[in-house]
Amino acid sequence: MITLSSPKTLSPFSFLCNPIPKPQIQNPKFAAVTQYSDSNSKPTLDSDCESVFQTERGLKFDVGGTFFRHESATGRDLGVLAAALYKKSEGKLRVLDALCGCGIRSVRYLVEAEADFVLANDANDENKKVITENLSQVESGSGDEARWEVSLTDANRIMTECYLKRDFFDLIDIDSFGSDSSFLRSAFNALKLNGLLYVTSTDGFSSGGRRPQQTLAAYGAYVRPMPYSNELGLRMLIGGAVREASVLGYRVTPLFSYYSYHGPIFRVMLQVNRGKLPDNKHYGFISYCNSCGSSQEYSWAELGRIGCPCSDSKVSKSLVVSGPLWTGPLHDTAYITEMLSLAEEWGWAGIETGTDLDKLLNQMVAESDPRLPFGYTKLDEVASRAKVNSPSLRAVMSTLQKEGYAVSRSHIESNAIKTNCPMEDCIRIAKQLQQR
Numbered sequence: 001m002i003t004l005s006s007p008k009t010l011s012p013f014s015f016l017c018n019p020i021p022k023p024q025i026q027n028p029k030f031a032a033v034t035q036y037s038d039s040n041s042k043p044t045l046d047s048d049c050e051s052v053f054q055t056e057r058g059l060k061f062d063v064g065g066t067f068f069r070h071e072s073a074t075g076r077d078l079g080v081l082a083a084a085l086y087k088k089s090e091g092k093l094r095v096l097d098a099l100c101g102c103g104i105r106s107v108r109y110l111v112e113a114e115a116d117f118v119l120a121n122d123a124n125d126e127n128k129k130v131i132t133e134n135l136s137q138v139e140s141g142s143g144d145e146a147r148w149e150v151s152l153t154d155a156n157r158i159m160t161e162c163y164l165k166r167d168f169f170d171l172i173d174i175d176s177f178g179s180d181s182s183f184l185r186s187a188f189n190a191l192k193l194n195g196l197l198y199v200t201s202t203d204g205f206s207s208g209g210r211r212p213q214q215t216l217a218a219y220g221a222y223v224r225p226m227p228y229s230n231e232l233g234l235r236m237l238i239g240g241a242v243r244e245a246s247v248l249g250y251r252v253t254p255l256f257s258y259y260s261y262h263g264p265i266f267r268v269m270l271q272v273n274r275g276k277l278p279d280n281k282h283y284g285f286i287s288y289c290n291s292c293g294s295s296q297e298y299s300w301a302e303l304g305r306i307g308c309p310c311s312d313s314k315v316s317k318s319l320v321v322s323g324p325l326w327t328g329p330l331h332d333t334a335y336i337t338e339m340l341s342l343a344e345e346w347g348w349a350g351i352e353t354g355t356d357l358d359k360l361l362n363q364m365v366a367e368s369d370p371r372l373p374f375g376y377t378k379l380d381e382v383a384s385r386a387k388v389n390s391p392s393l394r395a396v397m398s399t400l401q402k403e404g405y406a407v408s409r410s411h412i413e414s415n416a417i418k419t420n421c422p423m424e425d426c427i428r429i430a431k432q433l434q435q436r
């Protein structure tokens with residue numbers, strides 16, 4: 001009988017109970033998941049293998065016929081900053097770039113974050129030439145000194161193989177199309193304790209609440225339409241990871257959460273440790289009342305009390321509830337502050353990759369004020385409820401501050417605020433501003 005021992009999982013046999021899934025490749029052309037059972041039925045990618053060169057943060061690389069988006073550069077910047085902070089504090093950094101495309105992230109983790117080792121993996125073997133060429137810009141080393149390797153297999157397969165070899169990583173980057181849920185379990189298994197898992201969703205349609213059955217299947221959350229749908233997208237992504245982690249006896253903490261409307265893309269950096277979520281804290285339900293515009297948070301123990309303070313006869317029709325999902329902080333303030341300092345030290349504060357990183361990180365710090373509730377309030381919604389023109393963001397924020405409310409902008413939605421001011425007072429302020 002084979003006896004496997006694992007230093008970190010509850011059941012060393014969990015993998016044997018869940019054999020390696022059949023190869024599953026996500027088709028970059030249609031951003032949809034296509035399951036195939038043998039290599040002959042792989043989706044074709046129309047790759048003409050011609051070199052197409054791009055630059056990012058001064059690094060030149062070939063994207064050839066691979067899936068590459070310039071708009072994802074900010075997500076790459078944030079990943080590199082987190083990786084560099086990890087290397088600084090832990091002194092070592094081994095990265096698995098599990099769905100690497102052309103390998104741009106792998107190169108950046110090596111060059112900018114000074115990773116000791118990067119395993120660049122992509123299931124599409126047509127990407128091999130481009131990935132290898134790009135990585136060849138970095139000295140490869142050999143044997144125990146190897147700085148990088150390329151592998152061309154299914155992400156679940158490589159992560160499971162690494163786990164079985166007890167070859168763990170400090171950072172795993174899952175840059176998938178659609179939902180990353182199918183990769184989570186093997187990623188947790190292949191990650192070191194205290195390691196970082198950078199997860200993705202590009203599923204903006206689902207976070208809008210129009211496909212609750214799909215969100216239930218992918219993230220274990222029944223998501224309904226609410227005005228702050230893109231924040232719900234981040235919260236269901238974290239919530240899905242919380243659930244999957246707890247199955248294996250792990251606890252995840254979001255270090256930062258990033259939404260970009262290009263794609264759209266939802267990215268979250270999670271720190272993974274042993275333990276369970278205490279008393280389901282931060283993993284619960286959110287309600288929104290279409291009638292009065294107020295939102296509430298409920299733990300599992302409070303489910304029987306779901307209702308709305310406006311409690312008129314329309315409540316049952318007006319109230320929508322989503323969950324379970326992550327209701328805790330989206331960012332760790334101290335951590336983003338460190339990322340901001342590093343970005344400034346590197347001279348990255350500007351807009352070289354399309355987003356002003358300095359502004360973004362400052363907004364993330366501001367929106368992580370613990371006095372601010374989940375969600376954001378769109379000024380268009382306030383204006384429509386107040387029956388006035390949309391007030392200026394600056395004027396609303398300054399009035400709220402004068403009245404003693406906590407308020408910040410939201411990096412997710414440009415014409416929205418995060419505030420602990422109730423909707424009825426936002427409406428009053430919008431009316432007052434109109435009269436001036």
Ligand SMILES: C[S@@+](CC[C@H](N)C(=O)[O-])C[C@H]1O[C@@H](n2cnc3c(N)ncnc32)[C@H](O)[C@@H]1O
Pocket residue numbers: 023024025026027028066067068069072076098099100101102103104105121122123124127153154155156175176177
């Ligand atoms: C969003 S792209 C990656 C982009 C890249 N990380 C970047 O920053 O430019 C997703 C990649 O995943 C690959 N892929 C799809 N399904 C996969 C699977 N099951 N395992 C490994 N790679 C997969 C695709 O070939 C594609 O290159």
